[in-house]
Amino acid sequence: MTVKRNMRWLAVFACVFALVGAACGDDTESTDGDTESPVEEFPAGSTMADLQEAGTITIGVKFDVPPFGFKNPETDEVEGFDVDLGHAIADALGVEPEFIEAISDNRIPFLADGTADLILSTMTITTDRDAEIDFSIPYYVAEGRVLVPEDSDVTGVEDLAGTTVCTATGSTYEENLKTNAPEAKLRLVDTYSECLELIQTDSVDAVSTDDVILTGMIISDDSLKLVGDGYTTEPYGVGIAEGDTEFKEFVDGVVSEYISDGRWAAAYENWIGQYTGEAQDPPTMTLEEALEMRPCEEMC
Amino acid sequence: MSANGHLIEIQNVRKSFGSQLVLDGIDMSIATGEAVVVAGPSGSGKSTLLRCVNGLETIDEGDIRFEGRSIPGAGKDLYRLRAEIGMVFQSFNLFAHRSVLENITLGPIKVKGLSEDDANGLARELLERVGIPEKADAFPADLSGGQQQRVAIARALAMEPKLILFDEPTSALDPEMIREVLDVMRDLAREGMTMIVVTHEMGFAREVCDKIAFMDEGRIVEEGSPEEFFEGAKSQRVKDFVDKILRH
Amino acid sequence: MSDLWEVLLRHFPEFRSGFLVTVQLVAVSFVIAVVVGLVIGALRVTPIRWARLLGGLYVEFFRNIPLLVLLYISYLGLRRAGIEIGPWVAGTASLGLYTAAYVAETVRSGVFAVGKGQIEAGLSLGFPYRKVLSQIVIPQAVRSVIPPLGSLVIAMIKNSAIIGVALGLADDLLKQARLINSRTFQTNEVFFWAAVGYLILTVTATFAVRSLERRLVVRR
Numbered sequence: 001m002t003v004k005r006n007m008r009w010l011a012v013f014a015c016v017f018a019l020v021g022a023a024c025g026d027d028t029e030s031t032d033g034d035t036e037s038p039v040e041e042f043p044a045g046s047t048m049a050d051l052q053e054a055g056t057i058t059i060g061v062k063f064d065v066p067p068f069g070f071k072n073p074e075t076d077e078v079e080g081f082d083v084d085l086g087h088a089i090a091d092a093l094g095v096e097p098e099f100i101e102a103i104s105d106n107r108i109p110f111l112a113d114g115t116a117d118l119i120l121s122t123m124t125i126t127t128d129r130d131a132e133i134d135f136s137i138p139y140y141v142a143e144g145r146v147l148v149p150e151d152s153d154v155t156g157v158e159d160l161a162g163t164t165v166c167t168a169t170g171s172t173y174e175e176n177l178k179t180n181a182p183e184a185k186l187r188l189v190d191t192y193s194e195c196l197e198l199i200q201t202d203s204v205d206a207v208s209t210d211d212v213i214l215t216g217m218i219i220s221d222d223s224l225k226l227v228g229d230g231y232t233t234e235p236y237g238v239g240i241a242e243g244d245t246e247f248k249e250f251v252d253g254v255v256s257e258y259i260s261d262g263r264w265a266a267a268y269e270n271w272i273g274q275y276t277g278e279a280q281d282p283p284t285m286t287l288e289e290a291l292e293m294r295p296c297e298e299m300c
Numbered sequence: 301m302s303a304n305g306h307l308i309e310i311q312n313v314r315k316s317f318g319s320q321l322v323l324d325g326i327d328m329s330i331a332t333g334e335a336v337v338v339a340g341p342s343g344s345g346k347s348t349l350l351r352c353v354n355g356l357e358t359i360d361e362g363d364i365r366f367e368g369r370s371i372p373g374a375g376k377d378l379y380r381l382r383a384e385i386g387m388v389f390q391s392f393n394l395f396a397h398r399s400v401l402e403n404i405t406l407g408p409i410k411v412k413g414l415s416e417d418d419a420n421g422l423a424r425e426l427l428e429r430v431g432i433p434e435k436a437d438a439f440p441a442d443l444s445g446g447q448q449q450r451v452a453i454a455r456a457l458a459m460e461p462k463l464i465l466f467d468e469p470t471s472a473l474d475p476e477m478i479r480e481v482l483d484v485m486r487d488l489a490r491e492g493m494t495m496i497v498v499t500h501e502m503g504f505a506r507e508v509c510d511k512i513a514f515m516d517e518g519r520i521v522e523e524g525s526p527e528e529f530f531e532g533a534k535s536q537r538v539k540d541f542v543d544k545i546l547r548h
Numbered sequence: 549m550s551d552l553w554e555v556l557l558r559h560f561p562e563f564r565s566g567f568l569v570t571v572q573l574v575a576v577s578f579v580i581a582v583v584v585g586l587v588i589g590a591l592r593v594t595p596i597r598w599a600r601l602l603g604g605l606y607v608e609f610f611r612n613i614p615l616l617v618l619l620y621i622s623y624l625g626l627r628r629a630g631i632e633i634g635p636w637v638a639g640t641a642s643l644g645l646y647t648a649a650y651v652a653e654t655v656r657s658g659v660f661a662v663g664k665g666q667i668e669a670g671l672s673l674g675f676p677y678r679k680v681l682s683q684i685v686i687p688q689a690v691r692s693v694i695p696p697l698g699s700l701v702i703a704m705i706k707n708s709a710i711i712g713v714a715l716g717l718a719d720d721l722l723k724q725a726r727l728i729n730s731r732t733f734q735t736n737e738v739f740f741w742a743a744v745g746y747l748i749l750t751v752t753a754t755f756a757v758r759s760l761e762r763r764l765v766v767r768r
Binding site: 104105108109128129131132166169170174187188189190194197198200201202203297298 | 558
Binding site: 383406 | 673679
């Protein structure tokens with residue numbers, strides 16, 4: 001009897017120590033942030049202030065879509081173009097970013113229920129999505145292209161009739177392909193890494209999605225090639241919870257600065273430019289223009 | 301038929317289950333038309349002996365002869381032999397997925413090659429004989445224990461066997477139903493069916509059978525007519541047994 | 549409330565198409581499961597030692613591997629090994645063979661339920677052993693599969709949803725629901741109707757099995 005009771009008190013003390021330790025730990029972390037660069041003060045009750053108090057921001061990114069969001073197998077850390085922008089936003093708040101995996105299915109629900117504070121996962125701006133969440137200004141503009149095995153005769157999206165094309169569920173390419181390649185048979189899977197598996201095993205004839213994502217596939221398997229011109233324009237936006245105008249303004253500000261002070265160009269070169277050998281200018285498209293490109297289809 | 305007219309001859313049969321000796325030198329002869337009761341305490345080897353006669357168990361030593369020929373160990377000869385020897389089990393063992401009529405006709409149709417009509421006719425007659433003609437289309441699960449056992453007897457009779465083995469046929473029955481089964485068996489014996497009956501029903505033994513063999517620990521301790529058995533038993537073992545039954 | 553019906557009406561063709569695909573998936577897998585399950589079950593009860601071993605290996609393998617893993621192996625794994633297996637075949641074969649292990653087990657217990665007694669009764673009539681099997685044991689063993697069949701079919705209906713999730717092997721009901729959801733974000737409404745669809749299937753299956761039971765099951 002007494003042993004049990006002692007154990008219980010031991011557990012209580014252990015918990016108390018852990019909580020105190022954690023609290024102390026947080027203090028040291030935020031002071032570190034303070035010494036690096038002066039961090040803005042935000043009005044009480046705003047999302048930014050809340051995040052600062054929590055000391056961390058949860059950002060949904062892709063874990064398997066190089067070069068935008070992927071896990072480095074050696075370091076086991078997530079990295080990529082989206083991840084870099086995520087770090088920039090976290091730094092502007094003076095908090096630590098926590099990256100969680102957002103697949104196309106769950107990314108919007110994650111924002112809606114608060115599991116994620118932001119979504120940075122190659123998400124194209126559409127009016128349908130805008131009805132559920134808010135977008136930042138476009139931070140990247142990709143083009144839709146077609147990827148095939150190097151020995152394929154397919155020359156582009158016009159040439160896809162009768163073939164099987166893989167893309168992700170919940171992506172804009174379901175519609176893109178239905179419009180531009182109505183005779184193609186679609187194979188919809190959860191993640192682009194599955195598309196890669198399928199094209200490698202000859203289970204599908206082609207994969208179609210954003211050019212940068214396809215480039216990521218070519219980097220890991222150079223027996224694939226891109227064909228045809230870009231047939232859609234895909235402006236990416238940061239996903240923000242619906243109605244949080246203050247936070248959106250904040251994020252827009254960070255994105256603008258990121259573009260204007262050269263960090264965007266550096267990130268582009270690091271993740272994409274060095275592989276494609278091409279240069280690209282930062283996006284100038286406005287959010288309104290992006291929304292106009294993809295008007296409402298369902299019940300907005 | 302063997303030289304001296306015995307249908308079954310059991311000679312010096314020995315059998316063990318693993319290290320356990322169950323039959324320790326059994327000698328017995330049964331003539332055509334004889335009804336023999338094998339009695340004795342549990343574990344004396346009575347059922348085992350019975351099951352050796354139709355090859356459900358094999359013997360280690362000795363010989364069992366049916367109509368002068370040794371019982372085959374396996375193969376077509378054994379199957380043919382079994383078709384001539386009927387068996388009625390303690391737990392009836394009716395085929396649960398078939399009707400009463402089908403239970404009786406299955407053997408004749410599939411083993412003896414009777415036509416369905418002939419088999420059905422035979423089956424109905426037999427059901428009359430055992431007293432439950434109205435149950436022809438019922439299923440075993442719908443019948444009482446006594447009724448099931450009577451169907452089992454009809455099933456054995458349908459093969460027109462030369463010998464029927466009864467392995468404690470009434471031990472699993474409620475007391476009210478024992479009578480109806482014993483009545484059928486008595487009629488069979490009176491009509492001249494050769495039968496070996498392992499049972500505890502000593503009333504039946506006394507009334508109906510021609511010979512009682514008492515087994516204990518794998519041996520036949522005494523054998524004789526019912527009068528000899530009940531009134532003039534020679535061995536103390538049998539005397540004690542008879543005493544206990546009569547007092548009961 | 550109006551949202552609920554609007555979602556159904558707007559997307560009825562997709563729901564229906566997914567529903568039909570699920571029905572087809574389950575039907576084909578079911579046939580595979582029963583046929584293979586009976587064979588494996590029979591192997592498990594023969595007196596031949598290597599046959600019993602083979603049957604045992606089959607059951608242990610398919611009972612201990614998650615269906616999703618099986619789908620990955622049977623589709624991607626085999627294709628990488630050079631075998632040109634199609635998505636439909638991989639999906640139905642996986643679900644069918646997986647469920648067959650459970651069918652085999654019920655056959656085995658069904659055979660044992662028949663009991664030594666009936667076998668001995670059959671032998672005493674003069675039936676050779678194989679005829680005892682075919683006339684007495686197997687008819688009863690097969691029928692004993694029917695009551696547990698109901699829950700196996702329900703499990704299959706639910707498991708079929710995994711086939712659509714894995715590698716886009718089929719555009720079944722769940723897959724269609726996810727697609728509609730990703731466009732409309734009406735998550736509650738969409739999956740409500742998906743659940744209704746699956747419920748229709750499971751309830752129908754239960755009724756069908758029960759009526760089969762009434763007609764065929766052997767009472768003891």
